[in-house]
Amino acid sequence: MTLTPMQETAVAAVEKKKNILLLSPTGSGKTLAYLLPVIKGLDPVADRLQAVVVLPSRELALQVEAVFKENAPQFRGMSLYGGRPAMEEHRRLREIKPHIVFATPGRLLDHIGKGNLRHLSTHTIVVDEYDKCLELGFRDEMDRIGLEFANTPQVILTSATRFEAEKQTDQTSAELSTPPTLLKGRKFQTIDYLDDNTSLQERLSICTVRSPEKDKLDTLARLLTHIRQESVIVFVSHRESAERIGRFLSEASFSAVVYHGGMPQDMRERALYRFRAGAATILVSTDLAARGLDIPMVRAIVHYHLPLDEASFTHRSGRTARWEDTGTAYLLISPDEVVPDFVKEHSVLSVDEITPRPCRPEWTVLYIGRGKKDKLSKADVLGFLCKKGGLNAERIGRIDLADHAAYAAVKRSALNALLKQIGGEKIKGMKTIIEEMKR
Structure with missing residues (x-):
């Protein structure tokens, strides 16, 4: 893997166990910049939580978790977020004993408060899009997180903007828009690539x-x-x-x-x-x-x-x-x-002379009523579409799995023939609904 100069600088600093403020434009690869050295610092033998990544949204938590699993399949990680039963996450936490979690602020505190998450052994906490965490009304939660992780050895903060942080804080001791509990007694190395645009x-x-x-x-x-x-x-x-x-x-x-x-x-x-x-x-x-x-x-x-x-x-x-x-x-x-x-x-x-004329996408989405909870994998879906549906790989696009459903992109031109071909067929021995996804 070839790293950018920003990523190389960040990786080196994180590996030296320094507290980091990483400022870099959107789309520049900040996730890998902090995730790669954090992965390197994980102990695969220890069945305990070693790192926590705090993120402002469920979507971002799932996204970073996917990057983690792609780059570190030997380690265990999971996302924690609102909108689903906390008890389900608790069972999963006990089952897999994650080395790292990717959590929204409220759900992280919920699990800590209930004793579901033993975080005192954590050596690194990352606050990704830390300014956005505060914008979305998480300031009280971030204060409490700062208290919970006050003794965590390493803090990493990321942001895609500099001046947002400056205008959101009245602190004179630091330019960081984070609660004092995460800053107290810490010196941060700022890695600033915002002007490198x-x-x-x-x-x-x-x-x-x-x-x-x-x-x-x-x-x-x-x-x-x-x-x-x-x-x-x-x-x-x-x-x-x-x-x-x-x-x-x-x-x-x-x-x-x-x-x-x-x-x-x-x-x-x-x-x-x-x-x-x-x-x-x-x-x-x-x-x-x-x-x-x-x-x-x-x-x-x-x-x-x-x-x-x-x-x-x-x-x-x-x-x-x-x-x-x-x-x-x-x-x-x-x-x-x-x-x-x-x-x-x-x-x-000027578009004044253009007549609106929409185009139909060449792809559509197939809904399959079985998912991860049914032990269905992406390879199972791909194999089913190729063997039972008679599609070649070029007519199959992105495949995603939810807990109780799977979604597969297929060429629109192949849809009708495909649905006829797989009508009544079982996937991995299971009967289920297979149809074009509706809006």
Whole structure:
């Protein structure tokens, strides 16, 4: 594995057991930068908790857990988050005795308070997207976490913005937006790559699009037609706007899904899966999708509502042009709006002459009513689709497993024949529902 200069610097510092403040742009690989040395410091023989990663959202916890399992299959790790019974997690904790957990603040404290998690042996605590943890109203929880882990030898904090931290704290002893209990008596080494954004500027194009009307829906439809089948995230400021725009696009036959914090978790999961799998090319979202989600190959970002500040613009736009990819950030400007001052260099695109014309995605999603709890694996799903369904690997895309369901992306052109072929067939000896996923 080839590491970036930022990752090499961070890995070396973490391996020296230093307290670290890692500042690096969105999409630059911060997760691996802290996770690789933390993995190296785990003891595979010890059946005890050795490291804790605190994250602001369930989605980010699951995402980082997946990266951990990919890079360290010899170790045991699990996610802890709200929205599911804590007792189920407790049973799992007792069963696997994890070396590391990936937890949202409230659920972590819940397990500690109930005695489900023995954390005093922990040698490292990571607060990933630490400024976001505070933004989302976790300040009290983070204070309590600071008390619980006051004696933990190593603290690692990550953020994609510098000035958010500075404006959120009144402390003069440190620039960190974290509770004093995590800072007290500690010296932090700051690894700051936020100004090292030349390559990002080269990969990210910024374009403004004028809307002749205050309501930008028609201009959005024309712009999406211009972008064609590339994957796009449309950012809005309010949940109600996300729902309204999602309905408009769906009624206009665009393949769009909606994602925001007011949706039930299962609906958010389905929306993300459809988007990641390519079965929906447009994700309409609040800023919930601006941080933490790792969605590969997002080719464009549309700021339907203008970002409130440079930090919001940075995080939203950072969903594209990740790593070595290129991407474009579009800003829709109504007649009474102006381009924000923090948007320095940009081109101008006119879509007035474009007739909205949606494209159907080449992928769709197959729902299978069995999952991890039924001992079903991704290899089982792949083998079933190839052997029973007669598909070659090129017609099968992303496969994901939930506790009680599996989702497989297949070429839309192969769907009807596939459903006929596998009708009535058992998967791994089990009868179940197999159908195209509905919205």
